Amino acid sequence: MALLEVKNLHTYFHTMDGLTKSVEGVSFSVDKGVTLGLVGESGCGKSVTSLSIMQLVAIPPGEIHEGEIIFQGEDLLKKTPEQIRRIRGNDISMIFQEPMTSLNPVFTVGSQIIEVLMIHRGMSEEEAKEKTISLFQDVGIPDPARRIDNFPHQMSGGMRQRVMIAMGLACDPKLLIADEPTTALDVTIQAQVLQLMRDIKKKTNTSIILITHNLAVVAEMADFIAVMYYGRLVEYAPVKELYGNPRHPYTHGLLNSIPRVDKPKTAKALPAIPGVVPNPYSAPSGCKFHPRCKYVQQKCIDQEPPYVLLPDSDNHLCRCWFPVKE
Amino acid sequence: MSTKNIPSESTSHSVPSITQEDIVETLPTYKPDALVACHRLHKYFPIHGGLLGRKLADVKAVDDISFQIKQGETHALVGESGSGKTTAAKTLIRLYDATSGDIFLRNFKTHEMDNITHARGANLRALRSEMQIVFQDPSGSLNPRIPVGDIIEEPLVVHGVKSKKERLERVVDIMEIVGLRAEYLKRYSHEFSGGQRQRIGIARALILNPKFIVCDEAVSALDVSIQSQIINLLQDLQGKFDLTYLFIAHDLAVVRHMSDTIGVMYLGRLVESAPNDVLFNKPSHPYTQALLNAVPIPDPTIERNKTIIMGDIPSPINPPSGCRFRTRCPKVMDICKEEAPPTKEIEPGHFIACHLF
Numbered sequence: 001m002a003l004l005e006v007k008n009l010h011t012y013f014h015t016m017d018g019l020t021k022s023v024e025g026v027s028f029s030v031d032k033g034v035t036l037g038l039v040g041e042s043g044c045g046k047s048v049t050s051l052s053i054m055q056l057v058a059i060p061p062g063e064i065h066e067g068e069i070i071f072q073g074e075d076l077l078k079k080t081p082e083q084i085r086r087i088r089g090n091d092i093s094m095i096f097q098e099p100m101t102s103l104n105p106v107f108t109v110g111s112q113i114i115e116v117l118m119i120h121r122g123m124s125e126e127e128a129k130e131k132t133i134s135l136f137q138d139v140g141i142p143d144p145a146r147r148i149d150n151f152p153h154q155m156s157g158g159m160r161q162r163v164m165i166a167m168g169l170a171c172d173p174k175l176l177i178a179d180e181p182t183t184a185l186d187v188t189i190q191a192q193v194l195q196l197m198r199d200i201k202k203k204t205n206t207s208i209i210l211i212t213h214n215l216a217v218v219a220e221m222a223d224f225i226a227v228m229y230y231g232r233l234v235e236y237a238p239v240k241e242l243y244g245n246p247r248h249p250y251t252h253g254l255l256n257s258i259p260r261v262d263k264p265k266t267a268k269a270l271p272a273i274p275g276v277v278p279n280p281y282s283a284p285s286g287c288k289f290h291p292r293c294k295y296v297q298q299k300c301i302d303q304e305p306p307y308v309l310l311p312d313s314d315n316h317l318c319r320c321w322f323p324v325k326e
Numbered sequence: 327m328s329t330k331n332i333p334s335e336s337t338s339h340s341v342p343s344i345t346q347e348d349i350v351e352t353l354p355t356y357k358p359d360a361l362v363a364c365h366r367l368h369k370y371f372p373i374h375g376g377l378l379g380r381k382l383a384d385v386k387a388v389d390d391i392s393f394q395i396k397q398g399e400t401h402a403l404v405g406e407s408g409s410g411k412t413t414a415a416k417t418l419i420r421l422y423d424a425t426s427g428d429i430f431l432r433n434f435k436t437h438e439m440d441n442i443t444h445a446r447g448a449n450l451r452a453l454r455s456e457m458q459i460v461f462q463d464p465s466g467s468l469n470p471r472i473p474v475g476d477i478i479e480e481p482l483v484v485h486g487v488k489s490k491k492e493r494l495e496r497v498v499d500i501m502e503i504v505g506l507r508a509e510y511l512k513r514y515s516h517e518f519s520g521g522q523r524q525r526i527g528i529a530r531a532l533i534l535n536p537k538f539i540v541c542d543e544a545v546s547a548l549d550v551s552i553q554s555q556i557i558n559l560l561q562d563l564q565g566k567f568d569l570t571y572l573f574i575a576h577d578l579a580v581v582r583h584m585s586d587t588i589g590v591m592y593l594g595r596l597v598e599s600a601p602n603d604v605l606f607n608k609p610s611h612p613y614t615q616a617l618l619n620a621v622p623i624p625d626p627t628i629e630r631n632k633t634i635i636m637g638d639i640p641s642p643i644n645p646p647s648g649c650r651f652r653t654r655c656p657k658v659m660d661i662c663k664e665e666a667p668p669t670k671e672i673e674p675g676h677f678i679a680c681h682l683f
Contacts, residue, residue, distance in 0.1 A: 041549040042520075156638045186406040187576060191620035191634045213550055216579070216622035239626045257554040259583035261621045262628070265602050269561065270583070272554035276519050292551075 001073070002029035003207050004053070004175055009067035011045075011052045014060060020280045022048040024231040025307070026067075030175065035201065035208040037222030037239070039215060043277055045231040046211045050177045053209075054094055055084050072174070090120045093173040095164050097180035102164060103152040109163045110148025113170050120171045135166040139196055158189035162196070169200065179211045194221060215258060219243060227251050230277060230288040233307055237316040247310060247323035249293045287321070295322055356394055356430065356439050361570045362418065362457075362538050363394035363439065367427035369410075369417045373643065385642050387413040389594035390427075395587070397432065397537075400564070400571040402585035404578060404617070406639050409591040411574045415540045418572065419457040420450060431456065431538070455485050458531035462543035464523030468515040475501075475511035478529045485534060496533060503566075504529045504559060521552035525559070532563065540572045545580060557584065578621045582606055587675070590614045593642055593650040596669070600676040610672065611680050613651045649681065657682060 011023040023045045030036050040046045051057045053069055055076065069076040071092065076084065096102040104112060110132050117128035129148070136144030139162040152160055161181060168176055178197070182190040194217065201208060210221055218225055218239070225242045227235045227250065235248040246252040253273040275292040278284050284291050290300040299321050307319040356363050370384040388410045395401040403411040416422045418429055420442065430439040431453065445453055461467040468477055475497055482493045498508045504525045515523055524544065531539055541560065545553045557580065563569060575581050581588060582602065589599040590613065598611040609615045616635040623630070637654045640646055646653050652662040661681050669679045 041551060158638055186639075187578070187620045188406060188616060188635055189638065190622075191632065192636065194622070195632070195634055214622070215550065216624040219624045219626045220622045243624065243626050254550055255624065258550060258624060259554070259557065259577075259579040260624065261579040261582050261606070261618070262623050262625070263582075264606070265582055265585075269558045270554040272558055273551040274555075276521060276552065277549075 002070075003032045003072065004209075005029040005068075005070040006049070006053065007068040007070065009049065009052055009069065010065040011048050011057060012063050012065045014063065018281045021283075022231055022280070023052065026228070026231075026233050027307075028226050028233065028236060030207050030209060032174070032207055033201070033205040034224065035210055035222045037218030037225045038209055038211045038228065039213065039218055039225055040228035041213055041277060043280065044228040046228050047179055049228070050094070050179055050209060050211055053177065054088055054092060056088075056094075086120070089116060089173075090171045091173055092175045092177065093168040093171065095161075095168045095176065095178040095181045097183050100152060100157075100160060103160060105152055108149050108151055109155065109160075110150075113148075113163075113167050116167060116170045131170070132166070135170060136163075138169070138200075139163075139166045140192070141166070156189075157185055158192060161185060161189075161193055165193070165196065165200075169204075169206075172204065173206060175207045175209070177209045177211070180213070181210070182217060183212065183214070190217070197221070215254065227254075230283070232288065232319060233317070234289065234319045235317065237313075241313075241316055245316075245326070247316065247318045247325075248289075248320050249295050249324055250289050252324045253292075253294075287319075295324065297322065357396065359396045360394040360430075360439065361397040361432045362572075363392075363430040364414075364418055365392045365428045365430070367391050367414065367417060367429065368425040369413050369422055370425045383643050386594050386645065387642060388417060389645075391589075391591070391594075391596045392427075393589055393596065393599060394430075395538075395570055395572060397570050398564070398568050399586040400573050400584055402573040402575060402581045402588045403591055404575065404581055404588060405591035406617075407576070408593075408639050408642060410594040410642070411591055412542055414591070415459070415542060415572050415574055419459060419538070419540055420445065420453060421459070434537075451485070455481070455534040456536050457538045457540070458534065458536040459540040459542060460524070460527050460531050460544040462547055464520060464527050464547070465515065467527055468523060470515055472514075473512045474506075474515055474518070474526050477515070477526065478533055481530065481534050497529075500529045500533050503563070504532070519552075520548055521555060524548060524552075524556050528556075528559065528563070532567070535567070536569070538570045538572070540574070542574045543576070544573075546575060546577060553580075560584070578618065590617065593639060593645050595650060595679065596677070597651065597680065598676075598678045604673075604676050608676075610676070610678050610683065611651075612655050612657050612682075616654075616656075649679075 007027050009023055009026045013020040013022055026049055038046045052064055064077060113132045114128040117123045117131055132148055133144045136147060141147050141159060141162050182193050185193060210218060212218055222239050225237060225239050226233050229250050235251045246255055257270050257272045273292055286302050286304050287300040290296045305319050305321045307317055310316045310318055310323060367388055368390055369388040370386050372381045373383050373385060375382045391414060403414060405411055417424050424443055428441055429443045431442050433440045442453055479493050479497045482496060487493050501508050506525050545556050548556055564571060573584050585602055587601050588605045589596050592613050598614045609618050619632055635654050640653060648664050649662040649667050652658045659681060667679045667681045669677050670683055671677050672683050
């Protein structure tokens with residue numbers, strides 16, 4: 001049975017400029033011990049999807065309009081705020097992009113984790129402190145007994161992200177949601193943090209949802225990839241299948257357009273996807289990608305394609321009338 | 327009013343600990359196709375503190391670097407944050423005054439390499455029209471209260487293009503060239519997407535017909551599909567106007583695609599520089615190797631044995647003795663602590679500062 005199953009999720013925002021359908025009918029599941037990469041550009045709804053799972057969407061202006069979020073067999077959307085609070089940070093925890101803004105600057109980093117352990121695990125302060133020191137050790141923070149008394153500004157970006165990871169892992173979560181965990185970091189530090197996340201997964205068998213715009217990072221980390229565009233999932237497949245055989249024109253276009261560090265320089269221009277993501281208040285008709293798609297046909301303009309399994313596959317889903325063949 | 331926003335000669339600098347004899351060595355001869363060059367460039371930022379505001383120390387942001395860029399080519403500077411890439415670029419285009427060292431720019435009238443290190447006043451203003459910069463954050467570098475047409479036009483006003491009609495024509499021209507519709511002239515920057523804002527930043531840099539443009543992380547903040555559009559635009563413009571770029575980026579995939587030559591910086595020093603294919607196929611400095619090794623590759627079928635360097639970049643206020651990379655270097659030897667490695671040319675155009683060579 002899947003650890004997490006998101007079914008037909010719709011999250012809307014009622015803003016001054018009108019209704020934004022940030023997430024429109026997203027469905028996916030995450031099994032135990034699996035890493036799912038959720039990929040897309042800014043505004044595609046990947047972060048709102050994760051905030052909906054955590055029920056951290058501000059209501060109002062937000063609204064989870066429809067859908068089910070089944071975690072360990074129970075629908076999180078039917079739970080009371082009190083019950084959700086017990087799950088959040090305990091069974092499901094989250095690592096955010098910018099550790100400087102998600103850590104409280106006026107408390108020491110240690111005290112922010114000790115608090116979590118005392119609330120969720122009912123530990124005494126002594127026990128919680130000991131556990132925090134061992135967590136810091138696990139995430140590779142040198143001299144942990146001294147570092148727990150540091151304030152966030154006294155640490156480097158990489159160290160702060162390690163603190164965030166330690167906090168995320170404090171209660172041995174079953175599901176860890178990492179929202180752009182390495183985007184703000186240097187490439188050498190990114191490699192350290194990714195290695196740490198791989199080690200942790202091996203050790204604890206935690207499921208991870210890794211949200212990122214970086215197609216190279218997910219290629220190295222994820223078992224499955226889900227690609228989002230304009231609030232919708234457009235393609236889903238095991239990682240090797242998705243990179244080896246991308247079928248949605250958006251995925252196909254993205255993978256072709258990014259410069260590669262492992263390929264020599266050529267004089268050719270990058271085959272960029274033309275245009276920009278459409279305005280959230282005025283959705284295009286039919287397939288939301290059709291204004292930028294080079295394979296567009298009349299059917300794409302008239303009707304939105306369904307998100308279905310490709311006929312020749314049992315785990316490759318795609319939202320396209322005319323999937324790309326190579 | 328001409329040089330507002332530009333820090334001028336207000337800061338006084340202490341002379342760094344190199345002696346005058348060091349500097350008065352023979353300046354290298356520049357290749358006939360070099361457009362811009364720097365020689366033993368230093369940029370230190372003093373830290374003041376205490377009751378009397380005495381100088382406590384220097385941040386050695388750029389510490390003795392030399393390189394030259396050929397006309398029409400792209401030279402990239404790479405390295406972690408805090409390695410001094412941006413400071414080097416800003417010093418090169420005279421947004422900062424160099425603490426010591428020399429900066430040269432080809433003068434197209436005399437075909438000589440002019441020393442522009444100490445240019446002032448009208449000379450400096452004239453230089454500004456030849457050297458421009460495109461910044462990383464397109465929303466932070468555009469004034470939200472001014473229509474974009476005026477933002478793009480302003481350099482022309484500053485540089486004394488008197489006729490309003492001529493200015494407008496040039497603004498419309500340049501907007502078209504960078505892929506913005508001329509009817510957007512009266513709009514404000516918040517009405518544009520990130521990619522379009524970067525096009526505005528590029529238009530503003532281009533309007534004075536510069537020869538040399540610094541792209542400081544110019545595509546880093548953009549979305550994946552937009553990033554490739556702007557990379558293509560920058561390359562188009564380079565071909566069209568024979569531009570020379572200094573390209574600063576932390577994304578090595580973009581650097582490999584864009585640049586002809588690359589300099590790798592670490593804590594204010596150049597540790598390796600080489601032509602594109604040499605650097606990526608035969609990285610020689612342990613830091614370059616570590617940097618390349620850390621870059622993720624968008625292909626799950628490639629299995630790599632990653633050696634990840636540990637630790638963070640040390641503080642540039644008090645850098646390690648000898649080789650600055652020794653605290654993180656997997657191949658560190660005794661001599662690395664004692665002596666800073668000299669820069670050697672191990673094959674034509676491939677420079678490296680490491681005791682292993």
